Amino acid sequence: MFRIAIDRSLCSGFGSCVDAAPQLFRIGDDGIAVALFEKSDVPAVLEAARSCPMGAIALLDEQGQEAA
Amino acid sequence: MKSDPTFWLLARSSGLVAYALLAASVVLGLVVKSRPLGSSVSPAAVVDVHRFLALLGLGALALHGAALVADDAVDIGLGALLVPGVSPYRPVATTLGVLAAELMVVIYLSFSVRRRIGAKAWRALHWLTYLVFALATLHGLAAGTDSGRTWALAFYGAAVGAVLGALAWRLVVPPTQGGPRHVPNRDRQVAL
Numbered sequence: 543m544f545r546i547a548i549d550r551s552l553c554s555g556f557g558s559c560v561d562a563a564p565q566l567f568r569i570g571d572d573g574i575a576v577a578l579f580e581k582s583d584v585p586a587v588l589e590a591a592r593s594c595p596m597g598a599i600a601l602l603d604e605q606g607q608e609a610a
Numbered sequence: 611m612k613s614d615p616t617f618w619l620l621a622r623s624s625g626l627v628a629y630a631l632l633a634a635s636v637v638l639g640l641v642v643k644s645r646p647l648g649s650s651v652s653p654a655a656v657v658d659v660h661r662f663l664a665l666l667g668l669g670a671l672a673l674h675g676a677a678l679v680a681d682d683a684v685d686i687g688l689g690a691l692l693v694p695g696v697s698p699y700r701p702v703a704t705t706l707g708v709l710a711a712e713l714m715v716v717i718y719l720s721f722s723v724r725r726r727i728g729a730k731a732w733r734a735l736h737w738l739t740y741l742v743f744a745l746a747t748l749h750g751l752a753a754g755t756d757s758g759r760t761w762a763l764a765f766y767g768a769a770v771g772a773v774l775g776a777l778a779w780r781l782v783v784p785p786t787q788g789g790p791r792h793v794p795n796r797d798r799q800v801a802l
Contacts, residue, residue, distance in 0.1 A: 552729045556643055558653040593654035595642055596729060597721070 544601035552598035563590040617681030631667030633769035640776035703752035710745035
């Protein structure tokens with residue numbers, strides 16, 4: 543289970559995360575990605591984090607360490 | 611004694627390889643968002659390969675520079691390699707290459723320090739990639755020994771065509787998913 547952390551200062555609204563995992567992310571009205579859930583363990587969340595051109599999505603483990 | 615042409619041949623071929631890798635990386639960077647192949651290619655793979663090709667391109671560029679210093683066909687030393695404008699061999703054409711190479715290094719490294727410099731500065735630097743590609747194209751055509759050959763012109767034409775094609779696709783065809791255009795659907799029910 544990963545906690546999803548989006549660095550809002552880095553996100554540029556490419557929407558790659560929405561393409562990779564539409565059930566987990568959307569682009570907000572301000573053009574910045576929003577996670578629809580605080581935590582997730584679906585494989586697509588890894589794909590979404592890896593697809594971010596800005597590397598703005600961090601997946602944190604139970605200890606709050608960056609896991610992916 | 612006839613001089614060994616190995617480094618001269620290596621310099622020419624690694625220059626062409628570096629240019630091809632740069633063009634391929636630019637094309638992949640342009641299709642991260644526009645996705646002409648739709649969902650058959652994962653965006654994560656495109657981003658990964660985009661970065662990897664840029665790194666490979668820098669590797670080929672290092673080889674290009676090292677081979678030019680090592681060979682004795684042209685008089686290019688370490689100074690001419692690193693400082694724009696001091697090469698005695700085809701000075702203008704070589705300067706374009708030095709500038710393109712140094713900008714490419716800066717753009718590549720900017721990703722690692724994106725948190726420190728911020729997304730705006732990262733983006734501004736990334737815009738310079740168009741300048742890098744233009745400089746590299748002019749450098750290849752003007753400095754390259756093989757530029758007059760039909761195959762070389764076809765090679766440069768194909769690279770420029772691929773980049774312009776990907777750019778046109780990016781500008782003209784709206785993204786299929788994601789991005790701000792997706793916002794009107796934001797109220798739909800989502801379930802895991």
